[in-house]
Amino acid sequence: MAWFETWFNTPYYHILYKDRNFEEAEYFISLLINDLQIPKHSKIIDLACGKGRHSVFLNKMGFEVLGLDLSEESISQNKIFENDKLKFKVHDMRDPIYPEISKMKVDAVCNLFTSFGYFESEDDDKKVFRSVADVLEDKGFFVLDFLNEKWVKNTLVAQAVTTKGNIDFHISKRIEDQHVIKDIVFKDQGEDFHFFEKVKLHTLEEIGSYAAEFGFERVKTYGDYNLGTFDRDTSPRCINVFRKL
Template sequence: MEWFESWFDTPYYHLLYSNRDYTEAENFITKLTAELQLPPQSKIIDLACGKGRHSVFLNKLGYDVLGLDLSRHSIESDKQFENQTLIFEVHDMRNPIDADPMDAVFNLFTSFGYFDSEDDDKKVFQSVYNVLKPGGYFVLDYLNEEYVRKTLVPETVITRGNIDFKILKKIEGRHVIKDIRFEADGKPFHFFERVKLHTLEEIHAYASEYGFERIKIWGDYQLNEFNKENSPRCINLFKKK
């Protein structure tokens, strides 16, 4: 089992990241959909949707949304939000997507770069390309490799509820590795996250190989211009040729 299959499927993963700013996320998605000028009823895939917060908000904005995620526990939880225009399904992003042609696919909040194999990375671009309509958008919201290297904090302790998460971070080769240890219910736990530090050039090369044109890069969730040295995010906007 891959690290992301086990870690993302635990309640502790969601607890550790429970402080994520919903208001910031909703403002980002509102600005993003306005920037793309996606009309109501457009069909959008939220790829690696997790607990579904972005899918639900996109649906509230009037979009027809399909939320996909590898975690069965997350999708089971998401099912409570389903309606005629909001559906959730278990799906590995490396595999072809069985769905009607889409207007946009969103892959948000660093939900890429988990795979060791370059072929697996490329499969994501292939599956997204195949499910999009001609002229459809692919938004890949990724970390900025340069910024990560400059700002990495090697050791932190994050307290959520009555659990202290001890986190060690390091860069090893082309990956940033987060080692996570904690005790819960009288038991020790140990998980890790391993994300590839894709460069701008690598991401562009993958996209070009599969028929995408990169038309914009934003540097943060306020959609400010991307700066390679100082931007915390690397939000790529691709269009299917």
């Protein structure tokens, strides 16, 4: 199994990342929706939705939302938030969404907080763009929130220890073959564990070429969650907004 198929389904993944900033996420979503002027009651897919925080907030803003994620554990927990306009389903982002998962096309697809770059094969990367293109209405938006690869290279912290839930997570990072690899080592109840994360450092140009191949045009690029201007050297994020032609 791929690293993300095992790690994302463990309770330790959720322990390590349990303190993610919900206020920052909601602030970013509010700014994004306002800047793109997406009308209320639009249909939105939250692709790789994780624990569903963005899906829930988008639904509260008045949108019809479908949250999709590979992790059965996350989707199972998200089911408590469901209502007539908010649904969650297990789904691999490489597989077709329309009409297998969603019977109707949508107005926007969001892939947020580095939920891309997990795959070894370029063909798998392209499958994501194909599935999004197929499920989007014409002129619909695809928001791909990704790392700024140059900033990652310039700011990498090689070693760190973070304590969550009485567990000391020893984290080491390195860059290998244009991938950032994070090793996560810890002990719990006398047992040793070792997981890792591996994300390909796609460049702005690579992402743009994938998008163009499947009928998208890039209309905006933000450099942070305040929607600041993207700068290759200093921006922590590379938030791409594409429109389906």
